[in-house]
Amino acid sequence: MNRTNNIAPIAFIYQNAKAVILSLMILVAILIPFITNEYWERVFVFIFISTALAQSWNIIGGYAGCYSFGHSVFFAVGAFASAILLTKFGLNFWIAILGSGLTASVLSILFFPILRAKGFYFSMATLGTLLAMQVFFRQIPFLQSSDIGARGWVVPSVGSLSFFYYLTLSILIGISIFVFFGAKTKTGYGVQALRQDEITASCMGVWTTAYKCIALIIAAFWAGVIGGIYAPFIAYIGPESTFEVSWTLDMVVMTLLGGAGTVSGPIIGGFTLSLINQIVWANFLYLHVFIYGILITLIVMFLPHGLVAAIEVGVQKIFGMKGLNQG
């Protein structure tokens, strides 16, 4: 009789598909520690950390359009800062996390001159900075622990595995919410204008340099916070492991796989890539990097706009509607 009432719930779900899927995912994520073993819990902490890093790269790479290949500097500096604050100064864990985020932000000020380089010159300059910083961290005594034979820091754990699970999960959700609402502020629009067309934006009166710097500081802060959590979780950090180029590469590939410049992109890309990684790692250990490289190649060749765009195009083709594009 009353047709509109019958389809109303379905229409509601369809129109808010993203929100519904997201709430379901968060629910599943909260329940995972109760239904799986410690192994998978640990795997998921790593997935949350790398996805959150991808989201932080998304701020500078996806939204501002500056393809930084040295973003893991901030992650590594955050990890070192929290390790030093926790072991040398014996600070509270939460203060140490905040301190590592702030340290990374302060360090990002040194990166401001690099922002003058455009396009892939910026990419290469940031990559060069990353490698130079690694040498720095190897050579400077203050940054090395006093234990003989070890360059890195042994960090005491501050909580159980479940503590880190929920902490990293909430950081991931927090940074995603931050990006979602931040993109809708005036600053957010300014940053996105850079990606579209920097020259036009500056002609329109957008102060491009300031917005680039703001995006970099914020992205660095989040990466530093994640590094600050990573150090006590992994218990040992050194210049070799934290400055590895693969950290940066993971952030870039995850974001591009999902779709740069969208909130859901890094999350979808991060989970997809991490699960593929996990399966490959478990089954073909020696082929791991080989398959990873081929995956990158295939992404660029066949999915240059990311999974989110591909899914949206697919859904539109099947249903002939544009419902998923909204929101």
Add this chain to the structure above:
Amino acid sequence: MEYAAQILILGFLSGAVFASVSFGFSMVFGVLNIVNFAHGLFILLGAFILYSFTEAIGINPFILLPLSAISVGLFGYCLQRFVINRVMEQSIPMVLLLTLGISLSITEAVKMIWGHEEIFVRVIKGGQESFLLGGIYFPWISVYVFFATAIATVFFFLILNKTEMGMAIRACRDNVESAKLVGIDTNRIYNFTTAIAGAWTGVAGAMVVTLEVMPPEGAMSWLLVAFVVTIIGGLGSMAGVLLGGFLIGLVSSLCSGYINPGWINAILYGLLVVMLIIKPTGILGVAEAQKR
């Protein structure tokens, strides 16, 4: 005083190698306008192929250099034709990522084929390792490599400047649209550009492995050397690469002679960053910084 002269001479000799590993990078960069992260792979493959042929045939490695050149050139041709040409319209960072992915995969394949050990090709077996001239030691191998590099450079210069293919390549470098208008098949030119760059770099990589050990992970660090040389010398000009190569040779030699070899990389990357900030086109750079 003699110590300083010694360091300068060694830096000069190694500068030739630094320049020769970078010509191909500069060429691909100038003509195709992409950053070829697979360039380190050319160096790596050149070294490993020379190693295999020397082990198998057992004659002087310098005679086998053309084999390295041909193999790596073929690899470059296939890479360009079947992979990179398909993504040329995409943005530069995406192409950069693609070549990076290829580099990761093939490095892993190299490890599967040749094992995880680092390799070295010994040219001078026994006998005198160096000779004395005016109070300065000249290592024989560096002198050999210096002259081999010079010959290879002249050879590829002639290809680029005297053959029809070379002229077409230079036309594409100067202006792609005009080259298309006069009937040049740009995709074919791109294939041959990467092939020549691969051959040139393969020879250079083969010469590197006669000087120092080459680990299977060496692709990345040598790629960055090529990038530093190209950026510092100047994009799009061969003279710039020569200048950059000798400068980097001198800087790294001075650094290991007077400061600490551990700092060489930091200084090189620092120079790179400073150069990218103040003058991205390099010392002798004439080309437009960004064509697209």
